[in-house]
Amino acid sequence: MPELPEVETVKRGLSPLLQGQTIEQVWHSHHNMRHPWPEDFDELIGLSIVSTHRRAKYLLLQLSDDSHLVFHLGMTGVIRVLSCEGYQLVKHDHCLIHFPNQQVLVFNDPRRFGSVVWVKGPLEAHPMFARLGPEPLENEFDATYLTQQAKGKKTTIKSLIMNNQVVVGVGNIYASEALFLSGIHPHRPAGRISSRRLQGLVDSIQHVLKQAVDAGGTTLKDFRNSDGQPGYFQQTLNVYGREGEKCPRCEATISVVKTCGRSTFLCSKCQR
């Protein structure tokens, strides 16, 4: 289940394999993904990949005509670059991109929450990107900003930090973890938290995301990086998926509650 650190890990793995490669052949399945397949997909042929980037949970391939091929991994998407010699399609393969060096990019996604979109204009003008908030690891995301975003909001703090218009890349796992680290109860109304505590939350979000990036992402069920290797961050999760275990800070028991339809793990003694 890729969040920001997982997509960043994939990007770092793919970058040296893709940079400078020219697209020689493309194929996509006829299954519906989150977005329809580009009708002119074949016109990718002949373009080359200038650089790879990440914005929020989107993986961006900048092409030689200044367009971007955008991948979203959804919940279960995996992108790998393999030798195309003798490569045979496996179940849930949805997109192949062949390169002249006998390598092929393979996008496999069992649940089809992911997508591949070809954006030809400026990214920030595309509806998918137009309303995205700042990157959590960049300077724009700080206590002043979060305090301003939280002001007057009745929604829960967990819902606020998972809102892409407020800040991108914080999914269910890292939201639970950051709220634990900063001692804030996930159900607390966002507008009723002091800016001092929001500063702590910003620090926690950045800390947990940096740690996870350094560990190569979290592996829960599905995530594999571009080498097919799992991430190692799950070994350092404090509360996520640990219902019934003891809080690492106090001796209370970790519980799970539902917030906006998502499981939220917390220590109700440490988090107020």
Add this chain to the structure above:
DNA sequence: ACATTGACCTGGGAGC
């Protein structure tokens, strides 16, 4: 305008 819920989709695990 803001806040919350449901739909999308499949595989895996629990329970019987």
Add this chain to the structure above:
DNA sequence: TGCTCCCAGGTCAATG
């Protein structure tokens, strides 16, 4: 063993 049910969660449309 095999069946059914439920859950996982990112995003956005629909609803409150």
